[in-house]
Amino acid sequence: MxxxxxxxxxxxxxxxxxxxxxxxxxxxxxxxxxxxxxxxxxxxxxxxxxxxxxxxxxxxxxxxxxIKPVRRMVVTGPIFGIFKKVLPQVSQTEQEALDAGSIWWDADLFTGKPEWKKMLDYPAPKLSTEEQAFLDGPVEKLCGMLDDWETTHNRMDLSPEVWKFIREQGFLGIIIPKSFGGLGFSAFAHTEIVTKISTRSGTAAVTVMVPNSLGPAELLIHYGTDEQKNHYLPRLAKGQDIPCFALTNPEAGSDAGAIPDFGIVCKGQHEGREVLGIRLTWEKRYITLAPVATILGLAFKLYDPDKLIGTQEELGITLALVPTNHKGVNIGRRHIPLDAAFMNGPTTGKDVFIPMDWVIGGQEQVGNGWRMLVECLAAGRSISLPSMSMAAGKLCSRATGAYARVRSQFKTPIGKFEGIEEALARIGGNTYMMDATRRMTMAALDMGEKPSVISAICKYHMTERMRSVITDAMDIHGGKGIMMGPNNYLGRAYQAVPVAITVEGANILTRSLIIFGQGAIRCHPYVLKEIKAAGANDLVAFDAALWGHISFTISNAARALWLGITGGKGVNVPGSPETRRYLQMMTRFSSAFALLADISMFVLGGTLKRKEKLSGRLGDILSMLYMASATVKRFHDEGRQKDDIALLTWSVNDAFFRIQVAMDGVLANFPNRSIAWLLRVLVFPKGLTLTQPYDKWGARVAQILITPGAARDRLTAGAYVPRKEDDVIGRLEFAMEAVVKAEPIEAKIRAATKEGKLAQRTASERRLAALNQALITQAEYEHLTYTDRLKRDVIKVDDFEHDLSRQSGEKTWSAPKAASM
The missing domain is CATH 1.20.58 (Methane Monooxygenase Hydroxylase; Chain G, domain 1)
Known part of the structure; x- marks a missing residue:
């Protein structure tokens, strides 16, 4: 029985x-x-x-x-009343941020059952013939014109020739439609351009990047009046006007919605007649291109105390375009962002009167400024700093790999030491994953998406990985990396890291508040529906969302336990033999993440917003799932290259280990310990079983970086690599190739020395003896001499006069006059 x-x-x-x-x-x-x-x-x-x-x-x-009517009356109704009372209040700026942009693959990752075939079927981003020609032509030429030491040390600005070339070749109008004289390029072309320039000069990259990111052009394209578009966009596209956009105030950095800059609706004199307008007062700082801008985009809070345009006194954040030569505009002074040379500075104005039609979008868009900004930021934040981060990865991968092959210690290339291998593996693996993330995100943008959560993931994690990559590269280069001069190709990138970490949403804020805080509401299958139902007092909609949510949570609990036991094995997933196991593991993590997110929101409620460490870890899980997804997709899109398996394996396993660490951190610090214990049983029924990527895979990644070949070229595709020995980067390539060719020659000499055929004391004497004994040919002897010269040029560092005198540098470029409407 x-x-x-x-x-x-x-x-x-x-x-x-x-x-x-x-x-x-x-x-x-x-x-x-x-x-x-x-x-x-x-x-x-x-x-x-x-x-x-x-x-x-x-x-x-x-x-x-x-019988749903009975359920709504007996069960859902009382819950609905409680829900409406405990639902945390959301400010207008928070609501506009939540409503901005769109959801995409991030929403699938919240379901616990991602549709992997859909992801793999997303089109891979491609360049048009015209876009490729621009990269091969003007972009290549611009890179060849750039001398980063001259720019950042001697001039503290781009040369007049470079400024002229950037303006005349349309670099400031990449995103402006062709109908207005711009290039009208895709998001993928935009990021390819910024990436390539960034591998040569951060100053030039920022100069090109900012007008094509969040700024006047983007805002005009989406919200400007026809008159504003027809006037400004052609001038911006041709470089006749130089734009900047001023948002940050000394009193409002991360809390940009609290800017104290203000405008008062009033009547005033403009061009000899009385018009309805705004009297502005502002103090802004950190504004890129402000010192040379002719058009100032300005964000401020607008008030209408006399009710001249409506019934409300406080109208909200508003955006306007103000010519910088307008009376009362103070602009031109510069900040120095960590010895970088891109134009950045403050701007102020007090009681500056502008006509109402200078508001972007005209009077109809008064008060809609914050929504306009966050909607545009969803796209711009996916491109700008991620592209520069990607450039750092490609530069460090190519340059550090070459240096590690050229530089020898103890008669061995340093790239073959396991300690150096470990750092090289991080450089190569992070670069592979960053580029995969960039490519997949650009595909979304070119499909018409504006993925706000994904843009935050890209900005935070790619700039953080850039920090890791550059630090590892500096460690490998040692003293060469810390001695500034024309031969240092890493120093300025290292100095610029905090700039990328700070701007477009400080990384601490982005991780701890935005990624999960926004993602949990926007991407969850039911949470936003519940909130909207409560706001609309719609019991029927709330009932459907609530019980769907309960079923969703129970299902993910069951799935998390089973998939935790099996490790995801047995889950039916598409893809290739190389990646199916990874998709199974990601399915497991997706179910566990959905469960953790639901229970965290249910138990902690509105207080989760203040539990920034827990929120940050939950955001890390979502981020790693997205980046691992993108990595698998890249491997498929590039034809499942056998030589890239090491990069794929290292990157994905690194992401899985980080997911495990983040989940363990959530459970270890969850306030309700009983629930934390139950969640740990469901999420980790067999304990913490994952490890960091195995050393053998790291060694294979390092080998890719120090070996000329197709895998190395794919990893660093899009970087500017000059084929000139007198160029600091080009010389590395020649030296690496020469060293590889010299290795078998040197092996013959070493073998002859061991056999007692070459008893000479110095290397040069042994080489000459080997030549005289016909152990090596004349051509081989000359190649060794050539290799020695290149190696010495590669490892040398710069020295200067005792007083470290800086060249004065001529005055560079004056901005054209601003054009009033």
């Missing part, structure tokens, strides 16, 4: 788990309850009261789950 009972309990538990795993509907669960009640009634000798209780429970459950 005991065995029968045990078997029955197993069957009951298994069928219950099956229904939960597959998200059975109310009718299916009612049928299960009925079967259990019947078994108790006729299959086992249980007290009648037990059987009666089972049937009563089945009846009540069936009525509530199947």
């Amino acid at each position: 005991v065995s029968v009972i045990v078997a029955a309990l197993i069957v009951v538990g298994a069928t219950k788990w099956f229904l939960a795993y597959h998200r059975g509907n109310g009718l299916a669960w009612t049928a299960w309850c009925a079967i259990v009640a019947a078994a108790l009634t006729w299959g086992f000798e249980v007290p009648p009261v037990w059987a009666a209780a089972a049937w009563i429970f089945t009846a009540i459950f069936g009525v509530l789950s199947v």
Whole structure:
């Protein structure tokens, strides 16, 4: 009898788990309850009261789950009332941020059951013939014109020739439609251009990047009046006007919605007549291109105390375009961002009157400035700093790999030491994953998406990985990396890291508040529906969302446990043999993440917003799932290159280990310890089983970086690599190739020395003796001499006059006059 009972309990538990795993509907669960009640009634000798209780429970459950009007009246209604009371208040700026942009693959990752085929079928980003020609022509030429030491040390600015070339070749109009004289390029072309320039000069990259990111052009394209578009966009496209956009105030950095800059609606004189306008007062700082700008985009809070344009006094954040030569505009002074040379500075104005038609979008867009900004930021933040981060990865991969092959210690290239291999593996693996993330995100943008959560993931994680990559590169270069001069190709990139970390949303804020805070509401299948239903007082919609949410959570609990036990094995996923196992593991993590997110929101409620460490870790899980997804997709899009398996394997396993660490951190610090214990059983039923990428894979990644070949070229594709020995980067390439060719020649000399054929004391003497004995040819001897020269040029550092005098540098470029409308 005991065995029968045990078997029955197993069957009951298994069928219950099956229904939960597959998200059975109310009718299916009612049928299960009925079967259990019947078994108790006729299959086992249980007290009648037990059987009666089972049937009563089945009846009540069936009525509530199947007859929705009854459920809404008895259960959902009271819950709805409580929900509306405890729902945290959301400010207008927070709501506009939540509503901005779109959701994309990030929403799939929140479901617990990502549709991997859909992801793999997303089109890979491609350049048009025209875009490729621009990269091969003007971009290549611009890179050849740039001398980063001259720019950042001697001039502290781009040369007049470079400024002229940038303006005349349309670099400031990459995103402006062709109908207005711009290039009208895709997001992928935009990022390819910025990436390539960034591998040569951060100053030039920022100069090109900012006008094509969040600024006047983008805002005009989406919100400007026809008159504003027709006037400004052609001038911006041709470089006749130089734009900047001023948002940050000394009193409002990360909390940009709290800017104290203000405008008062009033009447005033403009061009000799009285017009309706705004009297502005502002103090802005950190404004890129402000010192040379002719058009100032300005964000401020607008007030209408005399009710001249409506019934409200406080109208909200508003955006305007102000020519910098307008009376009262103070502009031109410069900041020095960590010895970088891009134009950046403050701007102020007090009681500056502008006509109402200078508001971007005209009077109709008064008060809509914050929404306009966050909507545009969703796209711009995906391109600008991620492209520069990607450039750092490509530069460090190519240059550090070459240096590690050229530089020898203890008669061995340093790239073959395991300690150096470890750092090289991080450089190569991070670069591969960053580029994969960039490519997949650009595909989304070119499909018309504006993925706000993904843009935050890109900005935070790619700039953080850039920090890691550059630090590793500096460690490998040692003293060469810290001695500034024309031969240092890493120093300025290292100095610029905090700039990227800070701007376009400080990284600490982005990680701890934005990624999960915005993602949990926007991407979750049910949370936003519940919130909207509460806001609309729609009980029917809330009922559907609530019970769908409950079913979703129960299912993910069952899935997390099973997939944790199996490691995801057995899950049906598409893809190639090289990647199917990774997609199975990501399915497991997606279910576990959805469960952790749901329970965190349910238990902590509105306080989760203040639990920034927990929120940051949950955001890390979502981010790593997205970046690992992108890495698998890149491998597929590039034809499953066998030589790239090491890069794929290292990158994905690094992401999985980080996911495990983040999940463990959530559970270890979850305030409710009983629930934390239960979650740990569901998420990690076998404990913490994952490790960091194995050393053998790191060694293979390092080998790619120090070996000329197709894999290295794919990893660093898009970087500017001059084929000139007198160029600091080009010389590295020649030296690396020469060293590789010289290695078998040197091996012959070493072998002859061991055999006692070459007893000479110095290397040069042994080489000459080897030549005289015909152990090597004249050409081989000359190649060794050539290689020595290149190696010495590569490892040397710069020295200067005792007083470190800086060249004065001529005055560079004056901005054209601003054009008033």
